[in-house]
Amino acid sequence: MNPRIRDWRHRRVWLVGASSGIGAALAQALHNRGAQLAVSARRAAPLHALGLDGAVVLPCDATDAGQLATAHAHLLERWGGLDLVVYLAGDYRPMRSDHFDLQVAEQVVEVNFLGAMRLASVVVGHLAPGAGLALVASVAGYRGLPQALCYGPGKAALIHFAEILHLELAPRGIGVWVVNPGFVDTRLTQRNDFHMPARITPEAAAQAMIDGWTRGTFEIDFPKRFTRVMKLLRVLPDRLYFPIVRRITGA
Ligand SMILES: NC(=O)c1ccc[n+]([C@@H]2O[C@H](COP(=O)([O-])OP(=O)(O)OC[C@H]3O[C@@H](n4cnc5c(N)ncnc54)[C@H](OP(=O)(O)O)[C@@H]3O)[C@@H](O)[C@H]2O)c1
Secondary structure (H helix, E strand, C coil): CCCCCCCCCCCCCEEEEECCCHHHHHHHHHHHHCEEEECCCCHHHHHHHCCCCCEEEECCCCHHHHHHHHHHHHHHHHHHCCEEEEEEECCCCEEHHCCCCCCHHHHHHHHHHHHHHHHHHHHHHHHCCCCEEEEEEEEHCCCCCCCEEECCCHHHHHHHHHEEEEEEEEHHHCCEEEEEEEECCCHHHCCCCCCCCCCCCCHHHHHHHHHHHHHHCEEEEEEEHHHHHHHHCCCCCHHHHHHHHHHCCCC
16 A cells, blocks of 8 residues: 555655654654654754754745745755655644634644645655655544644645545555544643543654554554544444534533
8 A cells, every 4th residue: 555664774754843742753763763864843943952963954834835845955955865754743722613713723724734735745746656755634633523623624634635645646656644643742732621531652653653654554543542432433423423522522
């Protein structure tokens, strides 16, 4: 389905959204496995603070297609090509329909979905067979959930977008992965005021992604004890889904 990645030595990897949380943990883990890394996010200081020997630090804003294109051109010139591009940039604000803030909602969709589209438009035409693009979405994109008014729709769109890319690029040997984490303990989830079942550390999330890339599947989802439940909810008919989710979440 997708290329299997088992050996990271000298693999040229660009992580967009690597200054904190899952991206920072993934950068560290791939660096330890010998990958050749480029790390991006808006803030340069935390990217440098990762202290990854030999990594290329390319601060850029994923809401700006020009900045992504410039960073990509720099990497092509320096490395000659890329083996894996991972989009981790994201924002999350809990939002309910009775406190709908359109400006915030647009900002969240802008980075969570449109940023990924922009990155794909820049890199896809340059990926050779065996190389690929991984998009970090969320299980919150499976179906509607309370408080996810501006987060869920962008993630649902991202999953859909990844499916289309995968359909079209896999036959050419180009990998497209969608990564759907459950709850991970990062600054994003610190905004939640509810109990987050099966929450894992960013380091565990990074390890789950690395394990996922060895399998060659389209979707990399974790932790399984949580994503299995979400997958079951996803296939329930509406007449069961809505009352069950209301009861579980108290919505
Ligand atoms: N934590 C969870 O439970 C969870 C669950 C499911 C999915 N996810 C997804 O996992 C991804 C990583 O999130 P995280 O939890 O690790 O949160 P995080 O620590 O806040 O990481 C988000 C990263 O995105 C970067 N970023 C944000 N806006 C950007 C922009 N406009 N341009 C470039 N980079 C930008 C941030 O750096 P700068 O601020 O320096 O730009 C940071 O490096 C997100 O897509 C998130 O939706 C997280």
